[in-house]
Amino acid sequence: MRSPKDFFAPLAVGAPQPPRQIPVRPSRMIHFFDPGNEKMAAKVPDIAKKTDVLLGNLEDAVRADRKEAARAGLVSIAKATDFGRTQLWTRVNSLDSPWVLDDLITLVTEIGDKLDVIMVPKVEGAQDIHYVDRLLAQLEARAGLTKPLLVHAILETASGVANVEEIAGASPRMQGISLGPADLAASRRMKTTRVGGGHPGYLVRTDPVGDDLNEGRTTYQQDLWHYTVARMVDACAMNGILPYYGPFGDIRDVVACEDQFRNAFLLGCVGAWSLHPVQIDIAKKVFSPSPADVAWARRVIAEMGDGTGAVMIDGKMQDDASVKQCRVVVELADELAATDPELAAAYDAATKETQS
Numbered sequence: 552m553r554s555p556k557d558f559f560a561p562l563a564v565g566a567p568q569p570p571r572q573i574p575v576r577p578s579r580m581i582h583f584f585d586p587g588n589e590k591m592a593a594k595v596p597d598i599a600k601k602t603d604v605l606l607g608n609l610e611d612a613v614r615a616d617r618k619e620a621a622r623a624g625l626v627s628i629a630k631a632t633d634f635g636r637t638q639l640w641t642r643v644n645s646l647d648s649p650w651v652l653d654d655l656i657t658l659v660t661e662i663g664d665k666l667d668v669i670m671v672p673k674v675e676g677a678q679d680i681h682y683v684d685r686l687l688a689q690l691e692a693r694a695g696l697t698k699p700l701l702v703h704a705i706l707e708t709a710s711g712v713a714n715v716e717e718i719a720g721a722s723p724r725m726q727g728i729s730l731g732p733a734d735l736a737a738s739r740r741m742k743t744t745r746v747g748g749g750h751p752g753y754l755v756r757t758d759p760v761g762d763d764l765n766e767g768r769t770t771y772q773q774d775l776w777h778y779t780v781a782r783m784v785d786a787c788a789m790n791g792i793l794p795y796y797g798p799f800g801d802i803r804d805v806v807a808c809e810d811q812f813r814n815a816f817l818l819g820c821v822g823a824w825s826l827h828p829v830q831i832d833i834a835k836k837v838f839s840p841s842p843a844d845v846a847w848a849r850r851v852i853a854e855m856g857d858g859t860g861a862v863m864i865d866g867k868m869q870d871d872a873s874v875k876q877c878r879v880v881v882e883l884a885d886e887l888a889a890t891d892p893e894l895a896a897a898y899d900a901a902t903k904e905t906q907s
């Protein structure tokens with residue numbers, strides 16, 4: 552057993568120093584594509600210009616007989632493309648699959664310098680992260696990489712949820728965690744047949760008004776994912792890593808997709824997956840704080856001075872705690888605005904308006 556003092560030491564001789572902080576880079580949408588699908592692959596250079604993260608997916612949604620083609624496709628796309636500021640991630644096959652070892656060996660060796668994050672599916676506990684951590688260190692050392700690869704876990708097994716805190720803190724490489732509602736539903740033996748989103752049957756109903764149990768009773772659909780997202784957000788926050796909502800499979804229902812993404816944003820997530828080009832702009836809109844919220848937050852910070860005490864602004868009490876929330880919003884807005892001049896202009900315009 553290594554001492555806690557060794558937590559940040561490289562796990563192989565010659566491997567780069569693991570990170571002490573997760574780099575702050577926009578990751579509002581993690582856009583999935585199948586690198587073995589020629590049509591999708593052809594769109595990558597253009598999609599790269601409008602996404603924060605492009606993810607070459609090798610796992611579910613890639614047919615078993617297309618796994619090698621997807622892996623080879625990702626290698627050639629990564630070598631041929633200048634991604635600019637866009638991060639390149641991959642989702643490798645699960646640790647019990649016949650493909651994952653070759654996924655990791657090939658990708659780290661061939662394009663380890665181009666990849667930022669490796670997403671690991673179906674993580675059950677810290678032991679899965681420890682395995683990947685050591686293997687990556689060995690491969691990084693062999694490939695002579697100088698920048699450590701980061702690891703992102705998908706929360707999509709019942710035991711993964713039970714162990715989410717230890718997963719989040721299992722390695723200094725841990726960059727974040729995404730909810731995987733489809734596999735999680737199956738693992739939990741939930742009786743849904745969807746990829747994320749709500750279900751009309753999961754509801755609460757107001758009390759009966761008279762003898763007729765069917766008359767005048769309103770029902771409210773509930774969020775199937777609230778408990779898991781909230782646990783994931785806490786586990787990530789306490790370990791200094793980033794939480795994400797995962798996939799929303801009803802591509803046509805852009806309205807409900809936006810709702811699901813916004814619930815996650817409000818609860819603390821920094822982004823979500825986009826499975827289809829139509830979901831990119833939804834994620835960008837939802838996971839960027841609105842100009843009105845940023846203007847308000849800047850006003851509260853300005854009026855709170857040194858950040859202590861209580862003031863009244865437009866009839867609302869503000870104090871040390873609310874100013875901290877405002878700082879979270881403004882920090883995120885500033886980070887996003889730093890690479891998005893349009894957003895920066897919208898934030899400044901809204902701020903000027905509240906000052907006039």
Ligand SMILES: CC(=O)SCCNC(=O)CCNC(=O)[C@H](O)C(C)(C)COP(=O)(O)OP(=O)(O)OC[C@H]1O[C@@H](n2cnc3c(N)ncnc32)[C@H](O)[C@@H]1OP(=O)(O)O
Nearest residue numbers: 583584590591594608611612733734746798802826827828
């Ligand atoms: C539970 C989980 O694990 S979720 C994560 C795994 N799943 C995925 O990664 C799914 C990724 N997405 C997809 O495979 C596809 O978007 C599908 C199958 C859902 C729909 O694909 P299509 O039926 O081709 O959709 P549609 O006809 O609307 O596509 C329009 C165009 O966008 C392209 N396109 C679709 N999805 C993507 C994408 N994710 N990235 C880039 N291009 C895409 C299509 O190739 C098509 O191109 P064309 O105009 O040159 O023909």
Ligand SMILES: O=CC(=O)O
Nearest residue numbers: 707731732733734
């Ligand atoms: O991988 C994602 C999921 O929902 O399953």
Ligand SMILES: [Mg+2]
Nearest residue numbers: 611707731734
């Ligand atoms: Mg899954």
